[in-house]
Amino acid sequence: MKSVNEFIKAKVKGEKISTVTCYDFWSAKIINESDVDAILVVDSSAMVMHGFETTINAKVVMMCYHVDVVKRAATSKFIIADIPFLEHKKGIENLFQSVDKLLKAGANAIKLEGVDGNLDIIKELTQSGIPVMGHIGLTPQSINKIGGYIIQGKDDNFSEKIFNEALKLQSAGCFYIVLELIPSHLAKEISINLSIPTIGIGAGLETYGQVLVLHDLLGFNKDFNPKFV
Ligand SMILES: Nc1nc(=O)c2c([nH]1)NC[C@@H]1CN(c3ccc(C(=O)N[C@@H](CCC(=O)O)C(=O)O)cc3)CN21
Numbered sequence: 001m002k003s004v005n006e007f008i009k010a011k012v013k014g015e016k017i018s019t020v021t022c023y024d025f026w027s028a029k030i031i032n033e034s035d036v037d038a039i040l041v042v043d044s045s046a047m048v049m050h051g052f053e054t055t056i057n058a059k060v061v062m063m064c065y066h067v068d069v070v071k072r073a074a075t076s077k078f079i080i081a082d083i084p085f086l087e088h089k090k091g092i093e094n095l096f097q098s099v100d101k102l103l104k105a106g107a108n109a110i111k112l113e114g115v116d117g118n119l120d121i122i123k124e125l126t127q128s129g130i131p132v133m134g135h136i137g138l139t140p141q142s143i144n145k146i147g148g149y150i151i152q153g154k155d156d157n158f159s160e161k162i163f164n165e166a167l168k169l170q171s172a173g174c175f176y177i178v179l180e181l182i183p184s185h186l187a188k189e190i191s192i193n194l195s196i197p198t199i200g201i202g203a204g205l206e207t208y209g210q211v212l213v214l215h216d217l218l219g220f221n222k223d224f225n226p227k228f229v
């Protein structure tokens with residue numbers, strides 16, 4: 001299994017990192033035998049596996065259930081789990097209870113969407129020995145505020161905000177950052193200016209890694225055809 005330090009070293013050496021999402025035992029078994037570096041057991045499972053309209057319906061119990069079954073097959077892969085919508089806004093004690101459950105289910109790291117209002121929480125997590133993956137650009141848990149799954153950071157002010165968010169996440173101790181649906185020139189700029197790796201989804205080809213929802217990668221989802229798939 002790759003460690004947090006190996007992901008960061010891979011970035012320094014310019015090696016690419018591949019990741020996919022995974023929510024169940026049989027696909028975890030196949031991925032475990034592949035060269036994929038890490039697995040994201042994430043809240044898109046609410047949509048892909050449970051049929052909800054958005055990721056807002058993901059819950060800690062749901063995430064733990066998926067982490068648990070994935071871990072049983074993917075014994076040699078680094079597993080990152082999403083913090084469900086608002087879980088970190090219900091008090092730090094609640095968040096730590098939830099993170100504890102995710103790690104005990106088998107996650108090696110957690111991923112938290114957004115930066116505004118979250119930096120202290122992220123610091124507290126990283127200082128407690130929990131690897132945190134940041135997630136900026138399109139943050140699907142904020143779909144009701146954003147209004148659509150649209151490319152983020154197109155104008156200069158917004159792209160500067162996203163660039164600064166990446167720097168803040170790095171300072172807060174994140175080991176990795178997901179860049180979702182941003183222009184490739186911005187993703188490149190962020191990727192070369194950070195010492196931690198970036199992983200892109202709809203962010204062009206110049207991030208250090210790529211992530212896709214497994215079902216999109218395999219073409220199972222006929223109604224879902226964004227350009228990046
Ligand atoms: N199956 C699945 N795959 C995903 O990648 C995914 C989910 N579900 N659920 C949560 C979010 C939603 N995501 C989405 C959803 C739609 C677009 C989309 O329609 N993008 C278009 C337009 C972008 C634009 O130009 O503004 C594209 O062509 O990329 C992108 C990401 C990514 N996430």
Ligand SMILES: CC(C)C(=O)C(=O)O
Pocket residue numbers: 021040042043044045055082178180201211212213
């Ligand atoms: C960034 C992606 C992999 C994600 O968070 C999700 O699919 O839930």
Ligand SMILES: [Mg+2]
Pocket residue numbers: 042043044055082140
């Ligand atoms: Mg997610």
